[in-house]
Amino acid sequence: MNKISSLMINSISSIQIPMSLQCQLRCKYCYIRDNNYKIIPVDYDSIFKVMQSAVEFFKITSKETSAIIPWGAEPLCNWQNIEKSLRYAFTQYPGFVQTAWSTNGLIAPTKYLDFINEFIDRIIYVQISLDGPEEVHDYSRVHRDGSGSFRQVMKTVETMYNKCPNLGNKLIFKATLSPEQLTLHHFYKSVHFFLTEMKLPLDPTSLVMDTPYSPEAIKALKEDLDRLKEEWSEIKAINKDATIGLFYKLENHQNPYCSACSTQVEVDLDGNFYPCHAPVTANNIKKYFCLGNVFTKIVNDKAIYRTLYGKYNANLIRSPLCNSCCVNTINPTFCYICFTDSLISTHNVSFFPLSTCKVKQVIGNSFLEWKNDNIL
Amino acid sequence: MTISYEQELYENIISNQLFGGLELVVSPRCNLECVYCYMKKYNKLDSSPIISKTTIDKSIEVFSKLKKGQSYSIEAFGGEPFIQTDLIEYILQKTKNNEQISYVLIPSNGYYTNNVESLLTEYPKLQISFSIDGIYNEHINRPKHPTCNKELDYDYLFRLYKQFPKRIGFHPMIYSKTVENTYKTAVWFAENMNNPNDVENSLYLLPVRNPKNWDSNTIHILIDELHKFKNYCEENHISMNSTKFNIFRTVGCPRGTTCSLQTTLSVNWDGDLYPCHRLMYPEFKYGNIYTYPKWDFNVILPFYLYHRGNSFLCQSCSIQNKNNCAGGCLGAQYEYWGDPFIPIKDTCLLNQKLATEVVDA
Numbered sequence: 001m002n003k004i005s006s007l008m009i010n011s012i013s014s015i016q017i018p019m020s021l022q023c024q025l026r027c028k029y030c031y032i033r034d035n036n037y038k039i040i041p042v043d044y045d046s047i048f049k050v051m052q053s054a055v056e057f058f059k060i061t062s063k064e065t066s067a068i069i070p071w072g073a074e075p076l077c078n079w080q081n082i083e084k085s086l087r088y089a090f091t092q093y094p095g096f097v098q099t100a101w102s103t104n105g106l107i108a109p110t111k112y113l114d115f116i117n118e119f120i121d122r123i124i125y126v127q128i129s130l131d132g133p134e135e136v137h138d139y140s141r142v143h144r145d146g147s148g149s150f151r152q153v154m155k156t157v158e159t160m161y162n163k164c165p166n167l168g169n170k171l172i173f174k175a176t177l178s179p180e181q182l183t184l185h186h187f188y189k190s191v192h193f194f195l196t197e198m199k200l201p202l203d204p205t206s207l208v209m210d211t212p213y214s215p216e217a218i219k220a221l222k223e224d225l226d227r228l229k230e231e232w233s234e235i236k237a238i239n240k241d242a243t244i245g246l247f248y249k250l251e252n253h254q255n256p257y258c259s260a261c262s263t264q265v266e267v268d269l270d271g272n273f274y275p276c277h278a279p280v281t282a283n284n285i286k287k288y289f290c291l292g293n294v295f296t297k298i299v300n301d302k303a304i305y306r307t308l309y310g311k312y313n314a315n316l317i318r319s320p321l322c323n324s325c326c327v328n329t330i331n332p333t334f335c336y337i338c339f340t341d342s343l344i345s346t347h348n349v350s351f352f353p354l355s356t357c358k359v360k361q362v363i364g365n366s367f368l369e370w371k372n373d374n375i376l
Numbered sequence: 377m378t379i380s381y382e383q384e385l386y387e388n389i390i391s392n393q394l395f396g397g398l399e400l401v402v403s404p405r406c407n408l409e410c411v412y413c414y415m416k417k418y419n420k421l422d423s424s425p426i427i428s429k430t431t432i433d434k435s436i437e438v439f440s441k442l443k444k445g446q447s448y449s450i451e452a453f454g455g456e457p458f459i460q461t462d463l464i465e466y467i468l469q470k471t472k473n474n475e476q477i478s479y480v481l482i483p484s485n486g487y488y489t490n491n492v493e494s495l496l497t498e499y500p501k502l503q504i505s506f507s508i509d510g511i512y513n514e515h516i517n518r519p520k521h522p523t524c525n526k527e528l529d530y531d532y533l534f535r536l537y538k539q540f541p542k543r544i545g546f547h548p549m550i551y552s553k554t555v556e557n558t559y560k561t562a563v564w565f566a567e568n569m570n571n572p573n574d575v576e577n578s579l580y581l582l583p584v585r586n587p588k589n590w591d592s593n594t595i596h597i598l599i600d601e602l603h604k605f606k607n608y609c610e611e612n613h614i615s616m617n618s619t620k621f622n623i624f625r626t627v628g629c630p631r632g633t634t635c636s637l638q639t640t641l642s643v644n645w646d647g648d649l650y651p652c653h654r655l656m657y658p659e660f661k662y663g664n665i666y667t668y669p670k671w672d673f674n675v676i677l678p679f680y681l682y683h684r685g686n687s688f689l690c691q692s693c694s695i696q697n698k699n700n701c702a703g704g705c706l707g708a709q710y711e712y713w714g715d716p717f718i719p720i721k722d723t724c725l726l727n728q729k730l731a732t733e734v735v736d737a
Contacts, residue, residue: 212380212381212382212674213381214378214380215378215379215380215381216378218381287714288714288715302713305713305718306713306714306715306718309689309715309718310718312688313687313688313689313717321681345674346674346675346678347659347660347675348675348678348715348716348717349715349717350678350682350715350717351674351677351678351681353382353674354381354382354385354673354674354677355380355381355382357381358381
């Protein structure tokens with residue numbers, strides 16, 4: 001193992017494991033493009049074997065705090081085995097082991113809620129995917145039969161607020177909109193929903209970044225931002241802390257880099273490890289990002305180098321276009337784009353669909369307009 | 377009809393005056409098996425694919441339209457293009473009276489020269505760059521395929537050079553296995569060309585940039601050899617200022633790559649489009665000449681917007697700061713890393729040594 005690989009491996013304190021490869025939903029924008037990765041049963045022995053080997057290989061429990069993260073498809077589809085694994089990690093491993101997970105929020109069984117309450121101090125966050133009001137959410141987040149999931153999710157949200165009151169700010173939401181949804185003005189509807197109906201201080205609406213945006217989608221986004229601007233005083237009257245998430249990120253986002261390879265890796269059930277979860281279910285990029293194996297303890301120095309190179313250099317390649325961009329003057333770190341997304345969408349770890357630049361420019365220009373008009 | 381941002385950007389790049397080349401990769405067919413060749417994997421001898429006249433026509437039609445009336449050149453790349461003399465003549469006929477096309481360049485290994493003299497006479501736009509490595513290296517670097525019984529006639533090639541001034545050049549590769557012959561090879565070319573005022577324009581010395589080609593020992597030998605040739609040039613009043621003689625001068629190329637990838641549309645024998653002839657891999661195919669504008673611009677734009685100094689590593693490199701880096705070959709980098717934009721360490725070392733010990737010396 002060379003020096004770069006050794007430094008990378010020593011820096012890992014968090015391990016993500018695909019503890020559930022089943023999901024009830026077939027969301028239109030899901031980055032798990034191959035539905036076969038949503039129907040695989042995962043047993044406890046498989047999870048345990050990977051967890052033990054990964055913990056040992058990365059020596060994560062020797063760190064002051066560490067994390068073992070169950071990752072899906074949908075964790076709740078295999079909660080029994082996940083709970084057993086996490087309970088083992090919390091009670092048997094030295095150090096302070098934490099966890100976090102994202103869920104589609106379809107169900108919240110009692111055992112699950114009890115676990116949250118029992119280990120509340122170990123939980124970093126529980127993230128529920130909620131795209132906005134029923135019309136918006138049910139556009140993408142659908143069951144196999146095409147029916148929407150909004151009502152089930154809202155029921156879960158209510159249950160969690162009631163049964164896990166200590167979760168507080170650790171219960172977070174994530175909304176994702178596709179380019180197609182922008183043309184349907186879902187951005188306005190989503191932001192409005194989170195700020196006026198859910199009364200969240202910060203709307204969690206985000207946009208997919210691995211797909212090109214049509215001129216129509218970009219135009220619709222601008223129209224939605226203009227409409228929100230017109231209605232901003234009314235929104236503020238309902239929710240005085242209301243903040244548009246994308247503006248917040250634009251102004252405050254400081255670290256352009258995610259946790260991939262810096263503090264966290266994903267280890268699949270075969271023991272192969274990757275910078276993050278994306279390659280595990282994307283056959284076309286698996287080989288590129290396979291950094292080694294925790295069972296055989298073989299490390300691919302070349303793959304680690306090129307992954308780190310791609311991650312830390314990807315967003316510099318855009319600079320020929322950046323000089324005249326407003327986002328670059330406000331906060332260039334807002335432009336960071338996931339390097340695995342880049343490889344999937346452009347066959348190139350150092351690049352991204354360029355129309356996402358246009359989207360960010362629209363956000364940047366609107367932000368400046370709002371500022372100039374003293375709305376922000 | 378609205379067009380995508382990517383298409384708009386692509387068309388702006390192509391219509392830029394600097395974007396001046398259409399490369400037709402006519403066929404991979406070749407009679408040689410050069411040790412450093414990256415095209416030989418496609419060579420199936422007389423079963424090799426060959427570009428059709430229709431594809432040639434379509435390529436010229438589409439590119440002319442994209443160029444919006446600006447002039448450009450055509451390069452017919454191989455394999456050995458002159459094996460398909462009829463197609464080369466077709467391109468020459470097609471372009472002879474086309475005012476938009478300034479010249480047609482054929483890189484050739486010099487073995488198929490039967491009609492070359494008459495073509496050069498008949499078609500003033502024809503230029504040829506002979507890829508020959510010279511008497512000391514040819515048999516090592518550029519072995520013949522067993523089925524080839526032709527011989528290289530150096531005298532004839534140098535006679536053509538003198539007969540058609542400014543239209544013939546030589547393009548020897550500097551390869552690590554024969555690096556100790558660099559000085560005498562360069563002198564051999566200069567003496568045969570016998571024109572001190574033109575050597576710098578017609579002799580293009582290019583180091584092979586394949587992975588695992590260079591190490592500190594072979595780079596050291598190369599530096600010594602180039603110093604000797606530099607002295608020879610000074611003694612013989614051979615200028616070293618031409619851009620083609622860039623092994624001896626500050627690179628200073630304003631493009632992101634010092635090769636022609638960012639200024640050339642490359643079309644292969646099937647009409648398929650790739651960033652360049654070395655990057656003909658499925659993941660980099662962005663369209664077919666017949667299907668414009670239904671091309672995947674997201675695949676090609678990264679290559680056009682890339683700059684060789686645009687990474688953290690490069691920004692802290694002394695030669696990049698002086699814009700002295702020749703960069704690497706994106707195809708070679710892809711073959712080594714599985715990523716076209718990561719420099720190969722050996723090539724970085726070569727570039728650093730050339731920049732500091734030859735160019736700056």
